[in-house]
Amino acid sequence: MTTTTLAVLVPLLPFLGAAAGLLLGRTAPGFVRPLAVLPTLAALALAAIVAVRQGGEAAIDSATELTPTGSVPVELALHIDGFAALVAVLVAFVATCVQIYSTGYLRDDPRYPSYAALVSLFTSAMLLVVYSGDLIVLLVGWEVMGICSYFLVGHYWETPEARAASMKAFLVTKLGDVPFLIGLFALATDAGSFRITKILSTVASGGLHHPTLIALLLLAGVAGKSAQFPLHTWLPDAMAGPTPVSALIHAATMVAAGVYFVARLLPVFEASSAAMVVLAVMAAVTMTGSGLAAFAQDDIKRVLAYSTIGQLGYMTGALAVGDRGAAVFHLLSHGAFKALLFLAAGVIIHASGTNSLAAMSRMGNLRARVPDAFWTMTVALLALAAIPPFSGFFSKESVLGAAEHAATEHTARIPGAAGWIVLVAGLLTALLTAAYATRLWLLAFHGRGVEAPDHGRQPVVMNAVLWVLAVPSLALGGLAYRVLPDWFDGRDLTPTLTTSVLGTGVALVGGIVTYGAWRHTTALAARTPLGAVAAHPEGDAGLVEAEAIASHTPAYGDVASAPDPADPGRLLLGPLHRHAATGFHLDAVYAALFVRPVMAAAGLVRFLDREVVDTYVRGAGTLPRLAGAAVRRAQTGNLQTYVSALLAGTVVLTVAVLLVATGA
Numbered sequence: 001m002t003t004t005t006l007a008v009l010v011p012l013l014p015f016l017g018a019a020a021g022l023l024l025g026r027t028a029p030g031f032v033r034p035l036a037v038l039p040t041l042a043a044l045a046l047a048a049i050v051a052v053r054q055g056g057e058a059a060i061d062s063a064t065e066l067t068p069t070g071s072v073p074v075e076l077a078l079h080i081d082g083f084a085a086l087v088a089v090l091v092a093f094v095a096t097c098v099q100i101y102s103t104g105y106l107r108d109d110p111r112y113p114s115y116a117a118l119v120s121l122f123t124s125a126m127l128l129v130v131y132s133g134d135l136i137v138l139l140v141g142w143e144v145m146g147i148c149s150y151f152l153v154g155h156y157w158e159t160p161e162a163r164a165a166s167m168k169a170f171l172v173t174k175l176g177d178v179p180f181l182i183g184l185f186a187l188a189t190d191a192g193s194f195r196i197t198k199i200l201s202t203v204a205s206g207g208l209h210h211p212t213l214i215a216l217l218l219l220a221g222v223a224g225k226s227a228q229f230p231l232h233t234w235l236p237d238a239m240a241g242p243t244p245v246s247a248l249i250h251a252a253t254m255v256a257a258g259v260y261f262v263a264r265l266l267p268v269f270e271a272s273s274a275a276m277v278v279l280a281v282m283a284a285v286t287m288t289g290s291g292l293a294a295f296a297q298d299d300i301k302r303v304l305a306y307s308t309i310g311q312l313g314y315m316t317g318a319l320a321v322g323d324r325g326a327a328v329f330h331l332l333s334h335g336a337f338k339a340l341l342f343l344a345a346g347v348i349i350h351a352s353g354t355n356s357l358a359a360m361s362r363m364g365n366l367r368a369r370v371p372d373a374f375w376t377m378t379v380a381l382l383a384l385a386a387i388p389p390f391s392g393f394f395s396k397e398s399v400l401g402a403a404e405h406a407a408t409e410h411t412a413r414i415p416g417a418a419g420w421i422v423l424v425a426g427l428l429t430a431l432l433t434a435a436y437a438t439r440l441w442l443l444a445f446h447g448r449g450v451e452a453p454d455h456g457r458q459p460v461v462m463n464a465v466l467w468v469l470a471v472p473s474l475a476l477g478g479l480a481y482r483v484l485p486d487w488f489d490g491r492d493l494t495p496t497l498t499t500s501v502l503g504t505g506v507a508l509v510g511g512i513v514t515y516g517a518w519r520h521t522t523a524l525a526a527r528t529p530l531g532a533v534a535a536h537p538e539g540d541a542g543l544v545e546a547e548a549i550a551s552h553t554p555a556y557g558d559v560a561s562a563p564d565p566a567d568p569g570r571l572l573l574g575p576l577h578r579h580a581a582t583g584f585h586l587d588a589v590y591a592a593l594f595v596r597p598v599m600a601a602a603g604l605v606r607f608l609d610r611e612v613v614d615t616y617v618r619g620a621g622t623l624p625r626l627a628g629a630a631v632r633r634a635q636t637g638n639l640q641t642y643v644s645a646l647l648a649g650t651v652v653l654t655v656a657v658l659l660v661a662t663g664a
Contacts, residue, residue: 025113036116056487079133082487104459176224183217215275226258243346284425287313291432323402325488394477397495434510517568
């Protein structure tokens with residue numbers, strides 16, 4: 001089979017699995033799990049074969065015109081370079097792990113068939129984005145992902161949180177997609193084609209007429225899809241969906257699409273210095289703001305959600321300094337350890353019966369209840385904090401090294417200001433990342449109080465997936481940073497000494513300070529206990545996660561929602577904690593600036609429609625009805641009345657004619 005044929009099958013197999021799963025979900029439920037796992041696993045194998053054949057060499061290009069569309073053709077095109085080959089392997093790998101994990105995690109969920117089919121469709125759409133060589137075909141995958149995220153985030157639609165989160169995710173991402181679509185058409189108009197290779201050739205020859213405008217329009221869509229400031233607010237709320245969905249969205253699909261799009265079309269953005277500075281500022285604000293917000297969250301999944309936003313900020317920061325190799329390197333390593341973090345969090349949530357770190361910190365022996373999750377999450381948190389030799393260290397330091405290079409060695413392509421912005425923000429975020437990773441580890445696994453509830457052992461497939469993901473989280477960075485340059489334009493990804501020392505130093509400081517604060521707050525909390533944690537009233541109610549209940553209150557009452565005196569985040573953030581916990585009130589700002597005015601305008605339109613437009617409509621019917629009633633009264637059936645009226649009318653007409661004739 002040719003490489004092109006294999007590449008076509010990679011997104012096609014999960015799509016066929018999704019279609020078959022939807023058709024057979026009710027009639028043949030025994031086939032649902034094989035149809036969820038096997039097509040995705042086959043896509044992973046084919047993606048690996050395509051990557052081996054591509055080998056980081058010249059890109060594989062193939063195209064066929066779908067239908068004549070005028071001066072700008074739309075083609076079913078493939079463009080598989082080193083970036084695409086490796087990202088496709090990551091997407092298929094994480095999706096396979098999620099599907100296998102879900103067979104145990106949602107084994108008692110009656111909506112599992114539709115869930116599994118949507119995950120397969122989600123995977124197919126992302127693979128289409130990765131391999132596509134035409135922007136219109138890429139846009140199809142881009143939009144299908146948005147639709148799938150709406151349904152998957154709202155999987156527990158019985159809860160108001162899930163319904164609101166799914167609607168918010170859909171609307172916020174669509175808000176960015178409107179200028180994104182305009183930017184795509186403007187780009188294709190300048191280049192005369194939607195083909196990525198032709199667009200890059202046009203950029204290289206200086207053929208773009210409005211590079212800044214096009215780049216900024218495209219960045220709006222990227223900010224929405226990849227949860228970058230100011231369109232990042234949907235991602236923490238999307239935690240209302242099942243944990244495996246969170247792992248898939250955060251590690252390999254949806255949010256990775258925006259970063260990958262900019263990496264693939266980076267010369268378009270480099271054509272405008274202003275756009276690169278805007279991208280750097282967006283990345284810096286995203287990194288630092290999400291780091292502070294993560295340090296103040298109580299929900300374990302919201303901590304990880306803000307962590308994802310921050311790590312995506314690193315990726316866009318690398319793109320802002322013109323190093324797409326470092327950006328995609330961090331995308332690959334982050335995909336492994338972030339999927340592991342979410343899936344391990346799912347095990348912890350099931351074992352503890354709550355998402356609340358405050359509740360977990362009051363449980364004793366939780367670490368012994370979930371040994372697999374404890375050890376694998378420890379590996380993933382060390383990778384997240386960029387502690388050597390874990391994978392996150394090499395990829396994050398490659399980003400900081402690229403920023404240092406851009407800041408100290410000025411080039412015509414990259415403004416020096418962009419380099420300094422990304423470098424300073426990246427070092428500050430490294431401190432915050434290590435701090436909130438340490439806080440999560442201490443509160444989740446070193447609680448003190450009554451024995452944690454025993455809900456039994458988790459299914460073997462769930463724990464097995466954790467260990468599979470732990471391998472790349474530990475070893476990917478150290479093995480890859482010497483090999484990947486051959487796939488990534490030949491640019492060196494070796495961490496520089498300066499940024500390695502600074503980055504690791506600030507990470508260690510963040511972890512040590514947080515640990516010291518935790519020791520202090522724990523000692524204070526021991527003197528003023530808030531009470532023991534009640535036993536979980538639900539017992540072992542299956543593996544539908546605790547957030548499906550929609551709050552921690554059913555399990556722990558007021559204790560779970562009470563401030564945790566052992567939380568080091570409250571001590572270290574001080575007055576900033578209250579603002580960071582709410583995401584710096586950005587949702588309230590959007591509500592005041594957009595939601596309320598739109599609701600008020602909708603109320604005004606409804607009033608005008610009901611009281612003004614409907615009045616005219618009702619009047620248009622009333623007037624003929626009154627006229628008809630008057631005419632009906634004249635129809636008496638009396639012949640003398642009719643003759644008298646006829647004579648009177650004749651006399652009136654005669655007089656009128658005489659008057660007109662006389663006047664003439």
